Amino acid sequence: xxxxxxxxxxxxxxxxxxxxxxxxxxxxxxxxxxxxxxxxxxxxxxxxxxxxxxxxxxxxxxxxxxxxxxxxxxxxxxxxxxxxxxxxxxxxxxxxxxxxxxxxxxxxxxxxxxxxxxxxxxxxxxxxxxxxxxxxxxxxxxxxxxxxxxxxxxxxxxxxxxxxxxxxxxxxxxxxxxxxxxxxxxxxxxxxxxxxxxxxxxxxxxxxxxxxxxxxxxxxxxxxxxxxxxxxxxxxxxxxxxxxxxxxxxxxxxxxxxxxxxxxxxxxxxxxxxxxxxxxxxxxxxxxxxxxxxxxxxxxxxxxxxxxxxxxxxxxxxxxxxxxxxxxxxxxxxxxxxxxxxx
Numbered sequence: 001x002x003x004x005x006x007x008x009x010x011x012x013x014x015x016x017x018x019x020x021x022x023x024x025x026x027x028x029x030x031x032x033x034x035x036x037x038x039x040x041x042x043x044x045x046x047x048x049x050x051x052x053x054x055x056x057x058x059x060x061x062x063x064x065x066x067x068x069x070x071x072x073x074x075x076x077x078x079x080x081x082x083x084x085x086x087x088x089x090x091x092x093x094x095x096x097x098x099x100x101x102x103x104x105x106x107x108x109x110x111x112x113x114x115x116x117x118x119x120x121x122x123x124x125x126x127x128x129x130x131x132x133x134x135x136x137x138x139x140x141x142x143x144x145x146x147x148x149x150x151x152x153x154x155x156x157x158x159x160x161x162x163x164x165x166x167x168x169x170x171x172x173x174x175x176x177x178x179x180x181x182x183x184x185x186x187x188x189x190x191x192x193x194x195x196x197x198x199x200x201x202x203x204x205x206x207x208x209x210x211x212x213x214x215x216x217x218x219x220x221x222x223x224x225x226x227x228x229x230x231x232x233x234x235x236x237x238x239x240x241x242x243x244x245x246x247x248x249x250x251x252x253x254x255x256x257x258x259x260x261x262x263x264x265x266x267x268x269x270x271x272x273x274x275x276x277x278x279x280x281x282x283x284x285x286x287x288x289x290x291x292x293x294x295x296x297x298x299x300x301x302x303x304x305x306x307x308x309x310x311x312x313x314x315x316x317x318x319x320x321x322x323x324x325x326x327x328x329x330x331x332x333x334x335x336x337x338x339x340x341x342x343x
Contacts (some may be wrong), residue, residue, distance in 0.1 A: 005228040005259035007339040009311075010042055014220040015206060016054045022202045023055075023220050029196040032058030034203030036066060036080065036186075041332045042207060042223060043340045047075055050342075051206075058147075060099075060201055067170060078118050078147070079211035080128075088112045097146065101128040106139055118147040119178070123168040124161060125153040132168060140176045147199060155187035155195075156211035162188075166195055189209045190214035209327040210317045221278050225312040225334065227260040227276075232305060241295045242287030246272065256283065257297040258310060261291045263331035266312065269323045275313040278304050 025168040033056050038129055039047035048059055048319035059077045061067050064087050067077045071093040083098045085308035091324060099118040100106050109117060122129030130139060150169045154161050168263045180198035186205035188195045208221040221294050235255050241247040262265050263319040281300035298304050316327040
């Protein structure tokens with residue numbers, strides 16, 4: 001296989017450290033891991049393998065295709081989108097189970113013979129889940145429910161809705177056969193012990209995301225995009241760089257052209273304000289981000305040459321603030337042209 005001119009450096013030790021931090025913050029509750037969207041873009045198999053070795057025993061994906069790709073690792077995986085009619089006929093290994101979200105999914109699961117499952121209950125987000133009224137009516141009676149769960153809509157904000165959802169979910173304790181209750185996502189873990197129940201389900205914070213002050217200084221960056229230099233060139237004073245000539249050199253300027261662009265998830269919002277590094281040298285983004293190319297100022301890196309590698313500045317909280325993108329978008333938008341290198 002030809003090495004890519006793009007790579008993601010992923011620090012395994014930082015991923016494991018983040019999970020252990022979140023597990024400690026979860027108190028007596030077990031701490032799982034959301035690995036949907038291919039482990040938030042980093043590679044679900046390596047994430048599951050690494051966290052499984054660290055002691056994680058609950059993993060969450062969106063679809064059955066994602067779950068089946070992980071089945072051979074032998075760890076429990078819950079499929080958050082439940083079972084469509086198209087999913088019923090597939091062969092399901094014992095370590096995979098659906099999260100049932102609707103009356104139709106509950107009936108479909110029963111009619112197919114049932115078995116261990118999880119169930120999502122809507123407590124106010126109005127996205128997925130059966131209603132508390134349906135639970136009271138006995139919709140879930142007789143199901144072999146491993147985990148009854150709900151999802152917080154505003155966990156990264158201090159709003160009254162958090163307590164309302166927590167109270168509504170707590171009221172379901174003992175109303176079903178569920179062995180465990182689970183409400184808190186990453187930010188929900190930081191809301192306090194009332195939100196943690198029996199199992200927490202962190203996602204973005206595993207991968208370096210910080211949504212609440214309680215995580216600052218505790219959650220480590222785990223991924224750094226790197227791109228190879230395609231060309232180094234001198235741009236004379238008064239000349240421009242890139243589409244629409246948005247950058248005009250005030251003085252003679254050394255410029256490095258990198259093999260990365262918005263097709264790789266490094267989007268146009270970084271134009272004129274993103275940055276990279278070559279060792280200790282800071283390299284500012286110059287002009288517009290192109291589909292496959294990026295220009296950075298290289299005056300601070302006189303030794304930088306064609307074929308060398310530079311690191312893109314990609315601390316998630318800081319980069320989200322700079323770009324206006326969410327920390328989730330910054331990760332899951334990283335393209336398939338990156339080689340993913342686990343250190």
